[in-house]
Amino acid sequence: MSALAPFTAAEMMTVAAARLLGNDDVCFVGIGLPSAAANLARLTHAPGVVLIYESGPIGAKPDVLPLSIGDGNLAETADTVVSTSEIFRYWLQGGRVTVGFLSAAQIDRFANINTTVIGDYEHPEVRLPGAGGAPEIAACAGKVILVLRQTARSFVERVDFITSVGHLDGGEARKQLGLPGQGPVAVVTDLCLMAPDPVTKELTVTYLHPGVSREKVQAATGWNLRFADAVGQSPAPNASELETLRQLQRRTALAHGRTPDA
């Protein structure tokens, strides 16, 4: 067997995000990057993780990544399928979801999430798809993990619009809102891993992916970025993670006739 091709930054991101999911987690999964990471976790170290999709499937075990949040293979492989209103009422708001796994068009230094507009709300430069289930997930999931590619356009000092709340203005601001979930605990990108500072809640780089410099991360960030006192290096994807991810992507491309997000 030939050696595996070297991993890409996108694969590193998906693997690093997958590692944050535990076998006992009940995960509310967003479409795209989070869905790839959540299913990679399920197919590697966390076979017991329960994946919930907002269209209604609970305990979905899709063989290929869904293109849309309501694909048939989610229903076919689920433990049960309930209505969309039930997913949000009983399962999310009911407090049964330990992790919300989300992506975003734009986030800021306090991990607030924008998926609504770039620019002014009334006269947007770019009209984005909107909230989906993220405002409710950001409020009610036990914690939130964000997965997205890092660019200076997507990581901004202050988001143009807070669709789903992260840590608001930092410090105690989120706590004062009285929401049940603790909000974003990690942001995984193709360059690094960030976590909110325990006191100020400002996003702080805790791990750099292999081969990524501080300067590179700073250049892809729209604010003066803080680094933790001891910045670690993310372990490179191991052979099993990489092979499982690539097989999943291959099955998905075959099924959908295209290559999905990493």
Place this chain on the structure above:
Amino acid sequence: MAELTSLRAAVESLVRDGDLLAMEGFTHLIPFAAGHEIIRQGRRNLALVRMTPDLIYDQMIGAGCARKLVFSWGGNPGVGSLHRLRDAVEHGWPRELELEEHGHGDLSNAYVAGASNLPFAVLRAYAGSDLPRYSNAIRFIDCPFTGERLAAVPSVRPDLAVIHAQKADRRGNVLLWGILGVQKEAVLAARRAIVTVEEVVHELEAWPNACILPHWTVSAVCLVPGGAHPSYAHGYYERDNQFYQSWDAISRDRESFQQWLKRHILDTEDFEDFRRVLQEGMAKEVR
């Protein structure tokens, strides 16, 4: 009382200009055939409600049917933007479109409140979000028992709900399964309802907890096999992902969209005719 009728007759008698219209189906069972027929019959000034506008509302917005959109996620799933929706919001083409936006948990529960004959739904969300600042349809109330501050959103009470389902029997009782979204809630929240179905059978042979809409909750049942294409019908056909991808190019500019609309919807007789024209076009591409 459900009447078994043609889709054309159902749209003629039950869809009115200015209606608040909900056409539901979460990725699954999206009532495309009915959407096309509403475009064909030239309905105008509709206020459209749907959690995920999807291609069906992109087509109806581009065709000029809508004055308002109530929604919670407006993209082409797994592909990108809904270009007709964006053109309407960003440039007012073919006409201005008023937006009322929500989150999925919020809007799905607004349907539950509508079906429950309540004025609003209550949920724990939106504290810290900018959405309530720009919307009169998201407000906060204090719980009368605990004092907790909660979000409230008005119930959805459509004039008309339209859904697609797998089966109906000859009396018009409707059975659906798989991903159900908020289709049952939409029908029960609405004053009138049209259901298109894959097949009409003698007996539904449904299990006791099956999702059934009794015939007396539905105004019209129309047999339209394939009527959810390019979305899917669990147990009948799969999602046409290729079509969702090709929609990106078709809808990107006004001219190619208008040509597509004329050829496939305005110049076709019905959904069967639409599918024939669609297949001819695809056969040409292959050659």
